[in-house]
Amino acid sequence: MTADREGLTVLAVDDERPALDDLTWLLDAADTVSEVIDATSGAEALRVLSSRDDVDAVLLDIQMGGLDGLELARLLGNFRAPPAVAFVTAFDEYAVDAFGLNAVDYLLKPVDQERLEETLRRITLRRSGPAARGATAELDRLDASVGTRTVTIERDDVEWVEAAGGYCRVHISTGESHLVSQTISGLTCAWLPHGFVRIHRGYLVRASAIREVSNVDGRRTVQVGAEELPVSRRYAKLLQDVLTNR
DSSP states (O other), X not given: OOOOTTSEEEEEEOSSHHHHHHHHHHHHTOTTEEEEEEESSHHHHHHHHHHOSOOOEXXXXXXXXXXXXHHHHHHHTTSSXXXXXXXXXXXXXXXXXXHHTTOSEEEESSOOHXXXXXXXXXXXXXXXXXXXXXXXXXXXXXXXXXXXXXXXXXXXXXXXXXXXXXXXXXXXXXSOEEEESOOHHHHHHHHGGGTEEEEETTEEEEGGGEEEEEEETTEEEEEETTEEEEOOHHHHHHXXXXXXXX
């Protein structure tokens, strides 16, 4: 594809050729992408990035032989002008580590075109600089279909979110809940800076909505409104840190 600086230059990294081919095909089909480069290892990706300074974003797998995706992202953080990073993986359990590395997004395989376009919009906003007011501003509001109507949900009204396959059910302060076309990993990435905390692979909650934390026989839960939600071991330390500093 011919480079055009009006669009994004994206480096796709995956050590499994079929998965890499699928991702590059989707990227090639995106109107916001002008050039796609691929690499089959973290080491190859570093070589590409060392020879080019025009890469806007790196979309990479996490579990790769040799230099894995998280290690590569840490190295990119030391670049003078690091590209945006989004993870594309089959595993949800690395989300906390990814968000700690300031990832733009966290996509679960198999990725569809619409979900990838959302990631590319975030990358474009981040590339645009301060005028964009951050790559996650577009998720201040969510739209949900209710019969023939579209309901707009304000992020500030949401108390907790539960995963529902490739969608999420958001629960708001009025007691209502709505199904939205977002993944819980995507909402975690967008809402972590706005007072939300992941407590489980299936739950994201507003820290200020937590009324009580319980630990009975090694089973930790939080009380949010009338709901008691489980806290997994993986997210327990993150929850503790957030509650300590809120």
